[in-house]
Amino acid sequence: QQKVQQSPESLSVPEGGMASLNCTSSDRNFQYFWWYRQHSGEGPKALMSIFSDGDKKEGRFTAHLNKASLHVSLHIRDSQPSDSALYFCAASEPQGGRALIFGTGTTVSVSP
Amino acid sequence: DPKIIQKPKYLVAVTGSEKILICEQYLGHNAMYWYRQSAKKPLEFMFSYSYQKLMDNQTASSRFQPQSSKKNHLDLQITALKPDDSATYFCASSHGTGVYEQYFGPGTRLTVL
Numbered sequence: 001q002q003k004v005q006q007s008p009e010s011l012s013v014p015e016g017g018m019a020s021l022n023c024t025s026s027d028r029n030f031q032y033f034w035w036y037r038q039h040s041g042e043g044p045k046a047l048m049s050i051f052s053d054g055d056k057k058e059g060r061f062t063a064h065l066n067k068a069s070l071h072v073s074l075h076i077r078d079s080q081p082s083d084s085a086l087y088f089c090a091a092s093e094p095q096g097g098r099a100l101i102f103g104t105g106t107t108v109s110v111s112p
Numbered sequence: 113d114p115k116i117i118q119k120p121k122y123l124v125a126v127t128g129s130e131k132i133l134i135c136e137q138y139l140g141h142n143a144m145y146w147y148r149q150s151a152k153k154p155l156e157f158m159f160s161y162s163y164q165k166l167m168d169n170q171t172a173s174s175r176f177q178p179q180s181s182k183k184n185h186l187d188l189q190i191t192a193l194k195p196d197d198s199a200t201y202f203c204a205s206s207h208g209t210g211v212y213e214q215y216f217g218p219g220t221r222l223t224v225l
Contacts, residue, residue: 002154032211043116043202043216044155051211088155098143098168098209102155 003027004091004103012109013083019076021106023089026070030091033065033072034100038086047074047087079110115139116217118203123222125193132179133188133220135203143167143209144186146178149219150199161186162209193224 006023013019023033032051036044050056050063050072057063062075072089089103119134137144146158160168164180175197177189190197200219206212 034213041218043204043218045216046213049211049213090155092211094211098145098160098162099157099170100145100147100155100214101157102147104154 002104003030004089004101006087006089006103006106008106009104010107010109012111013076013079015079015081015110015112017079017110019079019083019108019110021074021076021087021089021108023072023074023103024070025072025091027091027101028070029093030070030101031067031094032092033063034090034092035061035063035072035074036088036090036102038088040085044088076108079108081110081112084108084110114218116203116205116215118201118217118220120220121218123220125222125224127193127195127224129193130189130191131193131222133190133201133203133222135186135188135217137184137203137205137215137217139205139215140184141205141207141215142183143206143212144180144184145204145206145214146186146188147202147204147216148199149202155202158188159186160209167209190222195224198222198224 035047038044050065090100179187203217204214
């Protein structure tokens with residue numbers, strides 16, 4: 001069973017709109033969460049990390065973590081066509097910190 | 113200049129053969145990793161190395177063997193290739209094996225016929 005689930009599978013957003021992505025973990029050992037973005041034909045690239053409950057904002061991107069429910073979200077404000085990509089949530093354990101366990105991914109398409 | 117180099121970019125192999133995927137990083141990192149991405153599964157962790165020593169192995173098959181000749185090199189040898197091994201293999205690196213951002217290479221797309 002996949003330990004990190006993402007929803008929705010795909011998302012269409014108009015340029016300038018807001019994209020909201022969700023991620024839920026089934027393993028309470030996962031304490032640290034990351035959002036990665038992968039453009040077609042490239043390797044994933046980290047967008048941001050979130051380790052504490054609450055919100056974390058970096059530019060147009062805001063992540064939210066609720067450790068009690070093991071739920072993480074990512075909101076992309078003022079979406080641009082260049083934001084069109086595959087987005088992954090990834091989780092890791094605190095003491096291990098070695099393996100990143102990736103979610104199933106959300107494909108975001110931003111239309112001009 | 114690319115900081116993580118993976119060679120080759122594309123690789124076609126026949127069932128039963130052996131291939132080596134090359135990875136070099138020039139970020140000065142101490143930890144390196146291999147991940148696999150196939151159409152059927154999300155990015156899947158395979159191995160992690162720190163200072164050239166194996167730290168974690170979540171690959172069930174012994175057909176996959178990482179090889180580290182230098183601190184900034186982590187190659188992946190795959191023997192007795194099967195069609196199910198067809199995937200894109202990504203090398204990654206990080207400053208250490210603590211909670212550090214992992215930087216990914218461009219990947220090697222392997223097709224096994």
